[in-house]
Amino acid sequence: MDVIDLARWQFGITTVVHYFFVPFTISMAFLVAIMETAWIRTGDERWLKLTKFFGKLLLINLAVGVVTGLVQEFQFGLNWSDFSRFVGDIFGAPLAMEALLAFYLESVFVGVWIFGWGRIPPKIHLATIWVTACATLLSAYFILAANSFMQNPVGYEINEEAGRAELTDIWAVLTNKVTLVTFPHTIMAAIMVGGGVVAAVAMWHLLRGNRDPSLAEPGAPSDAAPFRSALRIGAAAVLIGGVGTAVTGDIQGKIMTEVQPMKMAAAEALYETEQPAPFSLFTVGTLDGSEALYSIEVPQLLSFLSTGSFDGAVQGINDIQQEYEEIYGPGDYAPNIPVTYWTFRFMIGAGGLAAAIAAWQLWSTRRGRVPTSRWALRATLILPVLPLAANTFGWIFTEMGRQPWLVFGLMPTASGITPGSTSASVLATLSVFTVLYAGLTALWIWLLVKHARPGLPDVSAEAAWGRRHSGGGGGGGGAGAGAGSDDQDVDGESADRESTERESGDDDADRPLIFAY
Amino acid sequence: MELVTVWFVLVAVLWVGYLALEGFDFGVGMLTRRFAHDDRERRVLINTIGPVWDGNEVWMITAVGATFAAFPEWYATAWSAYYLPLAAILVALILRGLAFEYRAKHDSDSWRRRWDGVIFLGSAAPAFLWGVLLAGFAQGLPLDARHDFVGGLGDVFTPYTLLGGVVTLALSLLHGTHYVALKTVGELRTRARALSGRLAAPTALAIAGFVVWTVTQRDTGSVTWAAWLAGAVAVAFVVGGHRIIADGREGWAFVTSFVAVAAVGAALFGALYPDVLPSTADAAGTLTVDNASSTDYTLTVMTWVAVPFVPVVLAYQSWVYWTFRRRIGVQHITSP
Incomplete structure (x- = not known):
């Protein structure tokens, strides 16, 4: 392998692994925010339990997502310095905006959410998880x-003298039609x-209780109701996401045909122009343009x-x-045809199967039912993996389909590499x-x-803590509701403070902590 | 003031903000080793920075992002030249970030001990290496006419840049000690005060040596007096902080080490300006705020983004420090 291959593998591996964690964080932040909202609004403790339970999974994931993201900020300089020089005038702007407008919000407010239990009013605590989610x-x-600039460069002109692309219209970059369709598709x-993840974990708990009641003792039976709610929320999210992905993917396909026709042709391994063109479901053979050994096609579907x-x-x-x-x-x-052809199919297949399982979960848990079959357990096990696989294949498809371009039509991949880089140093960091x-994975x-x-x-x-601040919503202290809530808060605080002071002798020490690392 | 100068100042401020904020959480990370006597004390230290360290780290990401947007040539040359040391920093920061979150996620002594080792090394290594790399800017690197790095590790790790590393390491430790004195109660607080007294003199000495070396090796002359002044302020505040903490005013002691970090940064970037990365090989390779910068249009766009949002970021990050202003001690750490 030459240095370009090594550098591409390095970018590919670090970015693909980083992207295991990103969609998990985005979606789980919203799901946890929804659960906490339900708790604040209803005062029902099962929502609080679900918030804490899935919040922990969110944090395990967020930590590794945040730290692997550090590498991304430097990647373009480490191995791709000529790319950075060529497009930095354009490409650096959205990256800097991301740091200033999104990363600060996300990192600062998630810290408050993690450590804020019991230390800030619950409604502010709730706001911090929503801020975090929106920041993602x-x-x-x-x-x-x-990324869309690399697929479909817009809002720039080439400065021959400086040897670089220069930004002429930031608005064009931020409203690139590829961005506008890729964003909803990605989300x-x-x-x-x-x-x-939520649906699978919840279903596993429900099934475990149902299939082997002895395991469910003593606390578990009461978990059934909250996990049931979680299961239906998770399955609904998968289903909504699945339909949304299909709809936006359809629009995206048409835009891709327009701006990157080679990628669409490569997705289908379609060598000769056809009218109408069939959609190939799968092929046994080499995909090199010769006659396939065996293939199944749906007539006219690719044209549509x-x-x-x-x-x-x-x-x-x-x-x-x-x-x-x-x-x-x-x-x-032409990009690598087997890679683009198969990743495109695996993406659709994995996503479609996940949506189908979610639909079946919703159906099989209607009106209080719980499935007990062994198949239900198997479906549970693969459900978290499928959407993750679909996300990964989708990115591998779209980035491999861009080849041999680094920036489509402007810069071939081989031209973007750092000029002085040696195979030895790239191999060292790659390893x-x-x-x-x-x-980490x-x-x-x-x-x-x-x-x-x-x-x-x-x-x-x-x-x-929630009851103290809501004026006794859950606990029955009706007298404290409404205007009395502030007083109650102050009472609670000063009582806590007194006990701390007695212990430590420090008047500015914190209250006892509900949560600590 | 020209936009390139505005952006040079902003990048410098972001780096200084990073060193001054993550600096103390690096320091606290280093203190978990010997300074903390048992697991409870270690957890107190970790919890003092728990809510804030991640937000502190974003200052570095933003400094790098702002460099990419405003000075793409600087971004391209610097990070490819610093290839291996930068990769080492990234590995350290990756493991360190995980350690805070993961050490409590499994109940086993050996598991915690390993993550504690990571917290110590993952704090000390970047605190040192960032100083080396930033000092490397002021020292210059061998670049060819198209600004590509043509040297090796020996051009990055020189006596001067190593001293730069010592300065950021020592300052981070001192700053972290002040933070612990400010944020804890009981024995940790007392011990932190005492340790601060022992750290002040060597830190001040390292800073003084580094500033003199920086200003004398850079003869661009444009803002030399400002660099001298900043260096003097840094030394004075480190020495002064020692007296202030002895009087028990930990908040003000923390301010002095904060100012000292900022002043060292100001001396470094002040001596660097108007270059951003001087070449020690081909003089034509020197990167300046002019030949490394983006177009005026890009800088204008980014200025319109930065002007309203930097104050907003400062406001909510300050709010977080205010929210978690109270001290904690071993009595707050209940379960083992």
Whole structure:
């Protein structure tokens, strides 16, 4: 492997692994925010238990997502310095905006959420998780704007003298039509990930209680009702995400056909232009343009997916290759066809199967039912993996489908590499990051499973804190409701403070903590 | 003031903010080793920075992002030149970030001990290496005419940059000690005060040596007097902080080490300006605020983003420090 391959593997591995954690964080932050909202609004403790339970999974994931994100900020300088020089005038702006507008919000407010239990009013605590969740969306938007520039460069002009692309219209970059469709597609796909985890974990707990009642003693029976709610919320998220991903993916396919026809042709391994074009379900063979050994096709479907009409012409790889040679000079302009062909299919297959399982879960738990079959247990086990796989395949498809371009039509991948970089140093960091990321992923899975297994946590301290601030909503102190709530808060605080002071002799010490690392 | 100068100042402020904020949580991380006597004390230390360390780290990410947006050539050259030490920093920060969250997620002594080792090394290594890399800017690196790095590790790790590393390491430790004195009760607080007294003199000495070396090796002359002044302020505040904490005013002691970090940063970036990365090989390779910068249009756009949002960030981050202002001690750490 030469240094370019090594650098690409490094970027690929670190980014793909980082993206295991990103959609998990985005979706789980919203799901936990919804659960906490339900608790604040109803005062029902089962929502508080679910918030704490899934909040812990969120934090296990968020930690590894945050730290692997650090590498992303430097990647373009480490191995791709000529890329940074060429597009930095444009590409750096959304990255800086992401840091300033999104990362601060996310990192600062999630810290308050983690440590705020019992220390700030519950409503403010609730606000911090919503801020965190919304910040993940902002972050995704800016990063997708940067990525979309690489797929479909807009709002720039080439400065020949400086040898770089220069920004002429930031608004064009931020409203790139590829960004506008990729953002909802990405978010919808992300929602499936957290939904899948919540639904699967909840279903596993329900099934465990149902299949082996002895395990459910003594605390577990009371967990059934909250896990039931969680199951339905998670399954609904997967289903909504699945439908949303399909709808936005359909629009995205048409835009891709327009701005990156080669990628669409590569997704289908469609060598010759066809009108109408069939959609290939799968192929046994080499995908090199020769006759396939065996394949199943749906007539006219590709025409519809790419053009919106069942009779539309879809350009084949060979025609686009010829066209590009005229524009860009001699070269090979087709991406790796087996990779694009199969990742595209795995993406759709995994996402579709996840949505189908979620639909079945909703159906099989209607009106108080709980499935007990062994198949239900098996479906539970693969449900969290499927949306994650679909997200991963989708990114591998879209980035591999961009090849051989780093910035489509402007910069070939090989031109973006750091000029002085040597195979030895890239291999060294590639090895370190690969081993490290493999370890992190193993640790992540192990901790998630470990903390998903026990039943719902004890939340008496948090519940007391909630009651103190809501003026006795859950506890029955009706007299404290409304205007009395402030007084009650002050009483509670001073009582806590007194006991701390007696112990420590420090007048500015904190109240006893509900949560500490 | 020209936009490139505004952005140079902003990048410098972001780096200084990073060193002054993450600096103390690096310091606290280093103190978990010997300074804390048992697991409870270690947990007290970790909990003092628990709500804030991640937000502190974003200052670095934003400094890097702002460099990319405003000075793409600086971003491209610096991070490819610093390839291996930067990778080491990233590995350290990755493991350290996980350690805070994961050490409590499994109940086993050996598990906690390992993560404690990570917290110590993951705090000490970046605190030192960032100083080396930032000092490298002021020292300059061998660059060719198209600004590509043509040297090796020996050009990054020199006596001067190593001294820079010692300065950030010592300052982070001192700053962290003041933070612990400010945020804890009981024995930890007393011990932190005493430790601060022992750290002040060597830290002041390292700073003085570093500032003299910085200003004398940089003869651009433009803002030399400001660099001298900043260096003097840094030394004076470290020495003064020692007296202030002896009087029991920990809040003000923390302010003095904060100012000292900021002043060292000001001396460094002040001596660097108007270069951003001087070349020690081909003089044509020197990157300045002019030849490393983005277009005026990009800088204008980014200015419109920064002007309203930097104060907002400062406001809510300050609010978090206010929210978690109270001291904690071993009595707050209940379960083992």
